[in-house]
Amino acid sequence: MVNRIHPTAVIGEGVELGEDNVIGPFTVIVGPARIGDGNWIGPHVTIGTPGEDRGREHPAAWESAPNGDPDHDGHGVVIGSRNRIREYVSVHQGTWRTTTIGDGGYFLRGSHIAHDCLVEDAVTVASNVITGGHCHIWAGANLGMGAILHQRVVIGPGAMVGMSSAVRKEVGAFTIAVGNPARVTGVNTVGLSRRGLDEATIEALGPWLKGKAGLPEDGLADRLPGDLSTLVKAWDARPRD
Structure with missing residues (x-):
């Protein structure tokens, strides 16, 4: 199906x-950027402007083509498919890696994804959430209204962050902070x-x-339903500082 782009969008x-x-x-999307299928991108959204780094170039990429030099143009933005990106959301391009958003996310009004962030599938980022640069938000995480993430924070899969919380260190998988x-x-x-676990399984985990x-040594992680097994094992195997 064709894209529906308002004539005032850039x-x-x-x-x-x-x-x-x-x-x-009045949405502005500048390159380098790659956006998948079936996304709803609302009014006044800004995607791909330079990361907030005093030492970097700030090219007017809405006027001229990127020249392919990451030091000049940045590392860009990649957004997957079926995301809902509401009005006044901003997504900055990367400085050393591509700022990446997965599939099926919901980004509420005025939220901000900073440079070099990795945002996995099916996240919910509520209104006025601000991420610092280089954060990693795992699949299924939910960030409440007005939450603030310090630079390089990691939010585990399925975790919930309460509204107006200030996150300065890692939030573990399926925890509440x-x-x-x-x-x-x-x-x-x-x-x-909601992912199909009963009380006994939740208690065991x-x-x-x-x-x-x-992780329990009885193979519980392999028996978890759906993609939960993959998420749990990936989180358990992640590199630690």
């Missing part, structure tokens, strides 16, 4: 669009139950989720 050189995207009034500074207050049992023990 699509710069070096922007690759898939199919069936909706792009609203609230406050300033944000502290983990429990396990996201609602999120786990509890020590691992709280960082007090490794």
